Amino acid sequence: MDTADQRLSFEQAVAYVLECGQCAFAAVPVFADDGETAEGARVFIIERGAGVRARVRFLAGPFFSAALAADEILEDDQIPDRVRLLQFLPSSCHEDWYSDQIQVLIGKLMQASHVLAPEMPDYVGMPTRAAAPEVSFPISMIGRPGTPAKGR
Numbered sequence: 001m002d003t004a005d006q007r008l009s010f011e012q013a014v015a016y017v018l019e020c021g022q023c024a025f026a027a028v029p030v031f032a033d034d035g036e037t038a039e040g041a042r043v044f045i046i047e048r049g050a051g052v053r054a055r056v057r058f059l060a061g062p063f064f065s066a067a068l069a070a071d072e073i074l075e076d077d078q079i080p081d082r083v084r085l086l087q088f089l090p091s092s093c094h095e096d097w098y099s100d101q102i103q104v105l106i107g108k109l110m111q112a113s114h115v116l117a118p119e120m121p122d123y124v125g126m127p128t129r130a131a132a133p134e135v136s137f138p139i140s141m142i143g144r145p146g147t148p149a150k151g152r
Contacts, residue, residue, distance in 0.1 A: 006089055006115060013046050013088035014054045023047045024088035025109045030060070039063065041102050042070075044083055045093060045109070049075075056083065061102040071098065089113045 008016060013024035025045045029038040040062040049055035056079050061068040074083075091113035097105050 006113070007087035008090060010046075010084040010086065010088065013090070016090050017046050017048055017054045018052060020090075021048055022090060023093045023109075024090050025093070025113075026083075026086040026088045027106050027109075028086070040069075041106060043102065043105060043109075044086065044088075046088060047093065049073075057098070059098060059102065059105065063103050064101060066099070066101055068102070089115060 008024055016022070016024055023045050025043060028042045028044075030040040030042060031037060032039045040060065042058065042060040045057040045059070046054050047057055053076070055076070056074040058070055058072045058074055059068060060070040089109070091109045093109060093112065097108050100108065
């Protein structure tokens with residue numbers, strides 16, 4: 001199945017989340033200074049908030065590390081226009097997924113979206129190294145939504 005067939009605009013994704021109670025997500029790679037090597041990702045998950053509101057969960061981090069540069073909830077007035085321009089895939093998500101390495105989280109979201117992505121590696125089955133719970137990466141390494149990443 002082609003992912004482009006299922007992608008939703010931000011407004012469509014919010015409507016989907018509020019109607020179905022599931023989530024929708026978009027993942028944006030963060031590239032190294034060479035502009036070719038993806039070092040990490042920013043993941044935006046639209047989920048149901050309190051009451052009948054949707055919110056965006058923003059997670060960012062380097063690949064192959066359990067330490068995150070960001071794990072924040074963005075309310076409607078905090079969501080940058082650049083995020084509102086992204087295309088989102090309908091999916092489902094579990095709270096415990098948020099503690100996974102960023103590439104594992106993306107893999108689980110893709111699998112839950114029922115989109116076939118045969119080129120995606122099986123990161124869940126790979127050996128992992130974890131950082132201590134108090135370790136976090138500086139936000140400048142990955143960048144906040146709406147701001148360019150280091151070297152951009």
